[in-house]
Amino acid sequence: MMPHLPALQIVLPLLAAPVCVLLGHGRFAYGFTLVISWLAFAISVLLLNSVLEGGSISYQLGGWAPPWGIELRVDPVNAYVLMIVSAIGAMVMTYARPSVDREIRAEREYLYYTAHLLCLAGLLGVTITGDAFNIFVFFEISSLASYILISLGSNRRALVAAFNYLVFGTIGATFFLIGVGMLYQMTGTLNLADLAERVPPLTGNRTVQAGFIFMAIGLALKAALFPLHAWLPNAYAYAPSVATAFLAATATKVAIYVLIRIYFTVFGADFSFGVMSLGALLQILAVAAMIVASLIAIFQNDIKRMLAYSSVAQVGYILLGIGFATVTGLTGGLLHLFNHALMKAALFMALGCVFYRMGSVRLEAMAGIGSRMPWTTASFVAGGLSLIGVPMTVGFVSKWYLLLATVDSGSWWIVIFVLASSLLAIIYIWRVVEVAYFSPSPEGAPKGEAPLTMLIPTWMLIVANVYFGIDTRVSVGVATRAAEFLLGGGL
Amino acid sequence: MEWPGLYNYWIVVFLMMAGLYIVIAQGNLVKKMVGLTVFQASVFIMYITMGKVTGGTAPIIIPGDNIVYANPLPHVLILTAIVVGVSTLALGLALIVRINEAYGSIEEDDIEKEEQSAR
Numbered sequence: 196m197m198p199h200l201p202a203l204q205i206v207l208p209l210l211a212a213p214v215c216v217l218l219g220h221g222r223f224a225y226g227f228t229l230v231i232s233w234l235a236f237a238i239s240v241l242l243l244n245s246v247l248e249g250g251s252i253s254y255q256l257g258g259w260a261p262p263w264g265i266e267l268r269v270d271p272v273n274a275y276v277l278m279i280v281s282a283i284g285a286m287v288m289t290y291a292r293p294s295v296d297r298e299i300r301a302e303r304e305y306l307y308y309t310a311h312l313l314c315l316a317g318l319l320g321v322t323i324t325g326d327a328f329n330i331f332v333f334f335e336i337s338s339l340a341s342y343i344l345i346s347l348g349s350n351r352r353a354l355v356a357a358f359n360y361l362v363f364g365t366i367g368a369t370f371f372l373i374g375v376g377m378l379y380q381m382t383g384t385l386n387l388a389d390l391a392e393r394v395p396p397l398t399g400n401r402t403v404q405a406g407f408i409f410m411a412i413g414l415a416l417k418a419a420l421f422p423l424h425a426w427l428p429n430a431y432a433y434a435p436s437v438a439t440a441f442l443a444a445t446a447t448k449v450a451i452y453v454l455i456r457i458y459f460t461v462f463g464a465d466f467s468f469g470v471m472s473l474g475a476l477l478q479i480l481a482v483a484a485m486i487v488a489s490l491i492a493i494f495q496n497d498i499k500r501m502l503a504y505s506s507v508a509q510v511g512y513i514l515l516g517i518g519f520a521t522v523t524g525l526t527g528g529l530l531h532l533f534n535h536a537l538m539k540a541a542l543f544m545a546l547g548c549v550f551y552r553m554g555s556v557r558l559e560a561m562a563g564i565g566s567r568m569p570w571t572t573a574s575f576v577a578g579g580l581s582l583i584g585v586p587m588t589v590g591f592v593s594k595w596y597l598l599l600a601t602v603d604s605g606s607w608w609i610v611i612f613v614l615a616s617s618l619l620a621i622i623y624i625w626r627v628v629e630v631a632y633f634s635p636s637p638e639g640a641p642k643g644e645a646p647l648t649m650l651i652p653t654w655m656l657i658v659a660n661v662y663f664g665i666d667t668r669v670s671v672g673v674a675t676r677a678a679e680f681l682l683g684g685g686l
Numbered sequence: 687m688e689w690p691g692l693y694n695y696w697i698v699v700f701l702m703m704a705g706l707y708i709v710i711a712q713g714n715l716v717k718k719m720v721g722l723t724v725f726q727a728s729v730f731i732m733y734i735t736m737g738k739v740t741g742g743t744a745p746i747i748i749p750g751d752n753i754v755y756a757n758p759l760p761h762v763l764i765l766t767a768i769v770v771g772v773s774t775l776a777l778g779l780a781l782i783v784r785i786n787e788a789y790g791s792i793e794e795d796d797i798e799k800e801e802q803s804a805r
Contacts, residue, residue, distance in 0.1 A: 281741060328766075331767070331770075332766060334768065335773075335774070339777055341776065342777055342781070346784070351785075351788035351789065352801065354785045355785060358778065359779065361778050361781065362718060362722060362778075364721070365722055365726070366706070366725070369725060369726055372729055372767060373729055373732065376732055376733050376760075496710055547709050
């Protein structure tokens, strides 16, 4: 059993999806999906443990040795991302039942759970595979599933949002595919470890450079890097609450992980950040994302949309850290990858609780909600504090590392923008706090908390936000190991 | 190398740009899907082109010397990508059907207008 964990990590949810369709009944499908999600989480924790203790694992599918066969590879970087994705998957599933009941028609519920399992399988597959083409295939599995998740939203605009996401997502994936083709043309291999050896000597080659640009742009589209984020706000705003919480915390993170893999492992930091001077570009785009997206977020009345724009800003933070290409910067970026997943999942889950009771997450609907749903509102505020980066929360830890990296690299001007963006975050979170606590409740507004099965997972994530903000040994330790690993050029 | 030398790649580039242009310029959702499919098809042709070896035969062992084999891997890869493309197209068209049911139109402008008036 143990040696087959890497394969089980993707095979389990992938095979569970058709079983889920056969179960065909909301309650059974839910129980089944819940068990599978937690099993996937358990597997990823075991994988992370064994990688941290025993070094990278290479799993040869079908016993065919790489580079000819397809390889699954687990190392400190992707074991970390696998853990994030499956942890959020398990948490969101624990939370999902009442919310899905409320927002999706009963006869379609099992399809929702199936799409969730497929999306999970795809995201885990992208992360774990050591084969460039398989990244594309798993990307498409997860993307197709996430288009379905989004289109199941109760507002008809969800359909248009899903369609737009489909167009953008397909263009992004196809660009990635073109890049993979160009690299294959020059090196004759698709294995990432093999590419990492054969690409660096060829980096003077025009085809390889074009491949790099195609891959970078395709993945930037998937990761919603400013200014390629146009699909994101509507997709997150109109998807069912559960889908938003899951996708916001995982989908863009996985795309960023692949970007890191391509930049650091396949092409090497020297080429990506030296010859192609990606660092400066990433920093400019990241700063633009942090400021512009935060400014737009301030003017949103739909709170889900507001948080969606804030996600674009947070992607900026992650890419800012990566743009430095130093151990501190990369640690900050990877740390924020983890922390942003924690805080955004918690915030969107809190909003799901609001939607469950109010049927809306517009600012008007939230008037006086602080006294009617005290626990939900408190969790939103706690998540918001983490988003702002108040000390004792995870948001502070990652911003601290990002600022350290900024100061190290001597780009003082970026410090100002990071702080300014945090101030903007205070403004948009404060708008909600003000309406929730200091406005009178409208007549006849629905009262009462969301069900405990929704509140408890939300609060577990809030507790995690605070816990990892105080005890940083685990998160910073793993992120530092991953950053050192990436810059050490190993695979 | 004479001018039209690698003309297959020119076809690929032309189809790629034409496809992207259709996706961007057309307001009709079905036409957008057509553009997306043309765009993807250009990538399929690119892979097939690079797998072609002049005078090469299928990779089946034939007795004799000096037999040139073509690389089968790009074709296999692109079969997978075609399947992905077909499923994306199917899902996109299914979404268009649902959009048509919800809005009574598949023109981007009409949908936008409908949303503005509904607000």
